Amino acid sequence: MDKIKVMIVGYGNVGRGVRKSIAANTDMELVGIISRGPERVKKELPEMPVFHIDDVDTWKKELNPDVAILCGGSKNDLPVQGPALAKHVCTVDSFDNHSCIPQYFAEMDKIAKNAGTSAVISTGWDPGIFSLERVLASAFLPGSNAYGFYGLGEKGGLSMGHSDALRTLDGVIDARQFTHAIPEAIERIRKGENPEFAAGDMHWRECFVVVEEGVDKAALEEQIKSMPGYFEPYKTVVNFISQEELDSKYAGFPHDGCVVASGTTGDGSKAMVEYRCAWESNPEATANVLIAHARGVVRMFKEGKRGAFTILDIPAAYMSQHSQETLLAKFM
Ligand SMILES: NC(=O)c1ccc[n+]([C@@H]2O[C@H](COP(=O)([O-])OP(=O)(O)OC[C@H]3O[C@@H](n4cnc5c(N)ncnc54)[C@H](OP(=O)(O)O)[C@@H]3O)[C@@H](O)[C@H]2O)c1
Structure with a gap:
């Protein structure tokens, strides 16, 4: 089976956690990172394909991700990067400003539906x-x-x-x-x-x-x-x-x-x-939750579901690496 192609957006504590978490998720591969400071990221990861977040045509062509995991800060980054990225690719983010979740959901839902993408918002451990x-x-x-x-x-x-x-x-x-x-x-x-x-x-x-x-x-x-x-x-x-x-x-x-x-x-x-x-x-654990949702959102997308979703909308089985047979036999 083809691996799920993951792109990290923003490389800080959570971004680092996502990179490390890929190894434990054998159905996924990290295709690259986009950042506002690609030089900084390249210094840390010289082998990694890294592009500027604004070079949309380049990263779309070179990385062609199935899903982008947004690892920017909730205060200033995600309110801008979520809507910008959902126009191009399925997304998962950990927007954690609880009081603004209804407005953020509405905006992401509208953009994702118009663009024909699927976006999981506000996941992690809380919200999540x-x-x-x-x-x-x-x-x-x-x-x-x-x-x-x-x-x-x-x-x-x-x-x-x-x-x-x-x-x-x-x-x-x-x-x-x-x-x-x-x-x-x-x-x-x-x-x-x-x-x-x-x-x-x-x-x-x-x-x-x-x-x-x-x-x-x-x-x-x-x-x-x-x-x-x-x-x-x-x-x-x-x-x-x-x-x-x-x-x-x-x-x-x-x-x-x-x-x-x-x-x-x-x-x-x-x-x-x-x-x-x-x-x-905390950032590594948050990253693990984001990765599981990346699997979930790709499955929702393949089923034709478009728009914004939260952890409340995704079947737990869609986040699991295990097959339905294993889930029925060992986890029920
Ligand atoms: N829902 C939850 O349970 C949960 C739990 C934990 C965290 N979170 C959310 O996750 C967000 C990200 O947390 P974080 O700890 O990863 O934040 P962070 O380390 O500050 O990184 C945020 C962004 O800052 C930039 N950055 C990081 N290090 C930098 C450096 N040395 N120099 C310049 N820019 C740098 C990166 O963007 P560029 O690469 O584009 O520059 C990165 O995406 C938090 O704001 C929080 O909202 C949610």
């Missing part, structure tokens, strides 16, 4: 796997709320967005922010409660910050704790440390989380569903 788990929980336990908790382990989970926000502050050289779930909140749901939580009731935030010499640390700490949306509603602990300590103790991209929902069945029998993920590398 956890979205599916939330929907399943509400279908199986009507009336329940599904709660998402992040950073369950002792060290918590690295939040890239919050780390970026810290690095924008004057006097900050480098920073990493770890999110911690509040265990007592998880236990309340496991016990069968359906509480109305405020954001700060479920998580607290721990910041590790490297600063320039002479910075007023007390003022900076206050500035961090009062950043609206990011830190203001949460209990926030700020630790000032050296670059060496940050690099040695807090490197990598660890993250984990769970979706928990509780409700009742029948005449009030208690019921609870819980789904947990733990990643030593």
